[in-house]
Amino acid sequence: MQTISATELARNTRKVLDRVVSQGETVVIERNHTTIAQIVPTEQTMTAARALAGLKPMLTPEQAAAWLKESKEAFSEEVRNPWGA
Numbered sequence: 877m878q879t880i881s882a883t884e885l886a887r888n889t890r891k892v893l894d895r896v897v898s899q900g901e902t903v904v905i906e907r908n909h910t911t912i913a914q915i916v917p918t919e920q921t922m923t924a925a926r927a928l929a930g931l932k933p934m935l936t937p938e939q940a941a942a943w944l945k946e947s948k949e950a951f952s953e954e955v956r957n958p959w960g961a
Contacts, residue, residue, distance in 0.1 A: 879904040882912065 878901060885892055885905055895901055896917050905913040935943065 877902045877904060879906055879911075881905070882907040 878895075880892065880903060882905055885903075892903055892915065896903060896915050900917045902917070903915045904911055905915065
């Protein structure tokens with residue numbers, strides 16, 4: 877975790893943000909030797925397609941098609957009112 881002044885952040889915003897993104901580093905911002913903020917990298921999210929991408933080489937095209945069909949069977953195309961009216 878690195879500590880920088882608010883002035884340094886103002887002068888080097890792009891560099892600081894790039895470091896947070898590329899290195900996953902948290903940066904503490906101080907003004908007059910008092911911590912006023914932290915810039916924290918976001919939690920990495922993964923789409924279902926990306927999570928399942930590693931399975932693709934293990935499935936034949938037929939198995940993949942069957943899995944996709946089965947995964948959609950529980951869902952309906954109809955529109956429902958979630959408030960029951």
